Amino acid sequence: MSDPLAPPPGSPADTAATFLEGLVIRATGSWYDVQAGEQVIPSKVRGRFRLEESETTSPVVVGDRVTIRLNEDGTGLITEIHPRRNELKRRAAGRRVGLVHVLAANIDAAWVVQSIRLPKINPGFIDRFLVMAERDELPAGIVFNKLDLMKPADRDAVFFLRDLYAGLGYPVLMTSVKTGEGLDAFAAALRGRVSVVAGPSGVGKSSLLNAVEPGLNLRIGEVSRKTKKGRHTTTYAALYPLSSGGFVVDTPGLREFGLVDLEPAELGHYFVEFRPFLPACHFPDCTHDHEPGCAVKEAVARDEITPERYESYLNILYSLHLGEKDVGR
Numbered sequence: 538m539s540d541p542l543a544p545p546p547g548s549p550a551d552t553a554a555t556f557l558e559g560l561v562i563r564a565t566g567s568w569y570d571v572q573a574g575e576q577v578i579p580s581k582v583r584g585r586f587r588l589e590e591s592e593t594t595s596p597v598v599v600g601d602r603v604t605i606r607l608n609e610d611g612t613g614l615i616t617e618i619h620p621r622r623n624e625l626k627r628r629a630a631g632r633r634v635g636l637v638h639v640l641a642a643n644i645d646a647a648w649v650v651q652s653i654r655l656p657k658i659n660p661g662f663i664d665r666f667l668v669m670a671e672r673d674e675l676p677a678g679i680v681f682n683k684l685d686l687m688k689p690a691d692r693d694a695v696f697f698l699r700d701l702y703a704g705l706g707y708p709v710l711m712t713s714v715k716t717g718e719g720l721d722a723f724a725a726a727l728r729g730r731v732s733v734v735a736g737p738s739g740v741g742k743s744s745l746l747n748a749v750e751p752g753l754n755l756r757i758g759e760v761s762r763k764t765k766k767g768r769h770t771t772t773y774a775a776l777y778p779l780s781s782g783g784f785v786v787d788t789p790g791l792r793e794f795g796l797v798d799l800e801p802a803e804l805g806h807y808f809v810e811f812r813p814f815l816p817a818c819h820f821p822d823c824t825h826d827h828e829p830g831c832a833v834k835e836a837v838a839r840d841e842i843t844p845e846r847y848e849s850y851l852n853i854l855y856s857l858h859l860g861e862k863d864v865g866r
């Protein structure tokens with residue numbers, strides 16, 4: 538039954554509503570803070586977006602440009618999500634295969650943060666992150682934090698990874714929030730752009746941002762002595778303005794970085810050092826695994842591709858075949 542007193546859609550009462558355009562700076566799951574000029578308007582999403590975008594954990598993410606309709610109580614209703622330039626996404630945690638978690642949209646740079654100890658570096662996490670960044674053509678970089686905790690026994694492995702990723706063309710930063718080393722370089726990398734930092738819990742993402750932006754006062758967590766894992770202190774993604782210009786998105790800790798929207802035959806394209814060899818594979822849909830005449834495997838044999846990255850590639854390939862049931866460990 539229709540309400541005879543309600544104005545029909547498109548009537549003057551409806552069109553007189555105030556609409557504003559803004560930037561989503563915080564997404565908690567149920568509420569979204571939308572910055573429109575100087576005001577921040579807590580907003581909700583229209584139910585119908587949820588239905589249309591049912592394969593993602595949230596229809597709206599930080600970095601989204603949206604149109605809101607202002608309610609009389611000062612809150613907003615998101616009526617339109619503007620097309621995204623790009624997004625950083627992963628497979629959502631949990632059982633549902635194919636569910637996508639978009640960490641942020643419309644970003645200029647994506648940094649994966651790892652710590653040398655507590656918790657230790659997870660190269661599989663880095664490679665998965667880089668694959669998803671390459672897939673969306675997002676410039677990506679790597680931060681190895683907690684340099685102060687490096688022991689002599691760690692040096693070879695850490696410097697190997699630093700040189701490996703730097704050799705592939707990714708910016709690599711070595712930082713310590715404790716000693717201040719590398720923080721100027723990190724601050725310079727964030728200047729004037731929209732950046733996102735992501736990584737496991739406890740690696741120091743929030744600490745790094747507090748260090749380069751005094752006054753930010755993000756909550757930081759303790760790393761449990763027992764599990765050597767961080768606690769989830771940052772519980773929602775938020776975008777913060779930097780006084781040097783630009784914005785940075787702090788994200789909650791991710792236990793794993795699962796892949797989404799990716800076919801096994803595409804994967805090789807997102808390992809940047811494979812690219813020059815791909816056209817020479819005998820089969821155009823070569824997955825560089827068992828196929829004869831594979832130029833990637835030949836490059837591995839000639840030491841032109843490192844065995845570490847090739848093995849990492851195979852790990853990811855097999856997990857894609859398995860439907861990404863057990864990823865990023």
Ligand SMILES: Nc1nc2c(ncn2[C@@H]2O[C@H](COP(=O)(O)OP(=O)(O)O)[C@@H](O)[C@H]2O)c(=O)[nH]1
Pocket residue numbers: 682683684685686712713714715716737738739740741742743744745756757758759760767768770771790
């Ligand atoms: N020794 C050392 N500890 C750090 C460093 N950076 C962060 N931490 C500590 O690591 C823990 C987790 O930091 P937090 O910023 O909350 O990590 P996040 O979960 O990645 O945001 C806190 O106890 C920090 O004090 C660092 O460079 N060196």
Ligand SMILES: [Mg+2]
Pocket residue numbers: 742743744756757770771787788789790
């Ligand atoms: Mg944090």
Ligand SMILES: [Zn+2]
Pocket residue numbers: 818819823824825826828830831832833834
């Ligand atoms: Zn091949």
